[in-house]
Amino acid sequence: xxxxxxxxxxxxxxxxxxxxxxxxxxxxxxxxxxxxxxxxxxxxxxxxxxxxxxxxxxxxxxxxxxxxxxxxxxxxxxxxxxxxxxxxxxxxxxxxxxxxxxxxxxxxxxxxxxxxxxxxxxxxxxxxxxxxxxxxxxxxxxxxxxxxxxxxxxxxxxxxxxxxxxxxxxxxxxxxxxxxxxxxxxxxxxxxxxxxxxxxxxxxxxxxxxxxxxxxxxxxxxxxxxxxxxxxxxxxxxxxxxxxxxxxxxxxxxxxxxxxxxxxxxxxxxxxxxxxxxxxxxxxxxxxxxxxxxxxxxxxxxxxxxxxxxxxxxxxxxxxxxxxxxxxxxxxxxxxxxxxxxxxxxxxxxxxxxxxxxxxxxxxxxxxxxxxxxxxxxxxxxxxxxxxxxxxxxxxxxxxxxxxxxxxx
Ligand SMILES: *Cc1c(COP(=O)(O)O)cnc(C)c1O
Numbered sequence: 001x002x003x004x005x006x007x008x009x010x011x012x013x014x015x016x017x018x019x020x021x022x023x024x025x026x027x028x029x030x031x032x033x034x035x036x037x038x039x040x041x042x043x044x045x046x047x048x049x050x051x052x053x054x055x056x057x058x059x060x061x062x063x064x065x066x067x068x069x070x071x072x073x074x075x076x077x078x079x080x081x082x083x084x085x086x087x088x089x090x091x092x093x094x095x096x097x098x099x100x101x102x103x104x105x106x107x108x109x110x111x112x113x114x115x116x117x118x119x120x121x122x123x124x125x126x127x128x129x130x131x132x133x134x135x136x137x138x139x140x141x142x143x144x145x146x147x148x149x150x151x152x153x154x155x156x157x158x159x160x161x162x163x164x165x166x167x168x169x170x171x172x173x174x175x176x177x178x179x180x181x182x183x184x185x186x187x188x189x190x191x192x193x194x195x196x197x198x199x200x201x202x203x204x205x206x207x208x209x210x211x212x213x214x215x216x217x218x219x220x221x222x223x224x225x226x227x228x229x230x231x232x233x234x235x236x237x238x239x240x241x242x243x244x245x246x247x248x249x250x251x252x253x254x255x256x257x258x259x260x261x262x263x264x265x266x267x268x269x270x271x272x273x274x275x276x277x278x279x280x281x282x283x284x285x286x287x288x289x290x291x292x293x294x295x296x297x298x299x300x301x302x303x304x305x306x307x308x309x310x311x312x313x314x315x316x317x318x319x320x321x322x323x324x325x326x327x328x329x330x331x332x333x334x335x336x337x338x339x340x341x342x343x344x345x346x347x348x349x350x351x352x353x354x355x356x357x358x359x360x361x362x363x364x365x366x367x368x369x370x371x372x373x374x375x376x377x378x379x380x381x382x383x384x385x386x387x388x389x390x391x392x393x394x395x396x397x398x399x400x401x402x403x404x405x406x407x408x409x
Contacts, residue, residue, distance in 0.1 A: 020335035021197030024378035051259035072193030074252035076104035079189035089138035095363035126154035144173035147305030172307035202258035223252035275377035291318035337372035
């Protein structure tokens with residue numbers, strides 16, 4: 001790779017811009033969406049039912065223990081309502097997460113409480129959870145960050161000790177396992193995302209996995225206007241069915257058009273993970289000498305879902321800061337991500353809750369230094385080599401020329 005590549009503001013036609021998180025969409029998905037469109041049945045129907053059955057079988061749970069919805073945010077929201085927590089109850093979660101985790105707590109009428117991360121795993125620290133418990137604490141909402149399972153033995157022990165509900169944010173963790181058990185099956189609820197950048201893609205989409213079938217039955221009602229159970233099938237070919245509205249619900253149902261993608265995406269989840277594992281190992285091997293902090297090794301007995309490859313970039317070590325790195329990569333035609341600026345860095349939460357980033361120093365430190373490289377199974381070997389070459393060129397302190405120009409276009 002020619003170092004002068006980094007001088008180009010935008011990639012040449014022969015090197016298309018690598019959009020961060022671009023999904024791998026197969027011919028099966030395309031054909032299934034077309035069949036769905038031609039069938040005239042776009043809304044919630046047979047394909048959603050099949051996707052639910054497939055997901056239940058992938059997770060090893062019963063068919064009545066899953067409910068498809070139209071986002072993970074929706075899954076988190078209705079899970080917390082279905083859990084029946086009293087208004088104002090405190091829910092302990094991580095400051096290193098997407099804003100949807102916190103917003104869902106707020107919209108459920110509950111109070112988010114942050115507990116700092118472990119600096120090695122970047123997952124919520126069980127000791128910090130225990131420190132954050134008050135008489136109003138009712139739930140723990142761990143996020144399996146980047147696809148790395150949280151310390152569920154410790155978290156479930158705390159939940160038992162204080163009689164707390166556990167809702168797992170599994171947006172990154174579809175394929176993850178902890179000591180032989182699949183993520184999303186530890187807590188009372190597991191919430192999954194099929195957003196366009198996630199490991200299994202339906203465009204927008206989500207799934208709730210629940211330990212208790214009655215919780216899932218309520219979640220289904222909440223996700224479709226609060227209409228009684230049969231409403232999910234009210235337009236089926238078995239004829240019109242009357243329904244009752246039994247509570248004020250939401251419009252959170254998944255469409256067949258989305259499930260058409262999900263059915264085939266889920267079938268390839270393991271193959272896609274294998275492909276991401278190759279890229280991950282290649283990054284780990286080639287970046288070992290770079291002045292950055294690479295992801296920690298995998299904990300024994302766990303299976304990482306390999307959703308995000310995050311590096312901590314410290315200007316005092318490598319001579320280039322995180323933001324300059326992101327801009328330089330962009331200038332080289334490569335999209336990267338930031339996962340995440342810690343929650344209290346955002347204005348709304350600071351103003352509403354009086355939070356300061358310094359109160360959760362580990363999440364603050366990670367959030368200010370972290371950058372995520374593309375890890376999609378859609379990347380060709382050539383794409384990966386391009387990412388590797390530019391990353392090494394930009395980060396290697398022995399090439400100050402590139403560093404000095406990093407701010408361009
Ligand atoms: C993507 C994401 C969500 C929200 O998922 P949607 O399906 O987009 O609603 C929630 N939590 C985390 C950690 C996420 O990364």
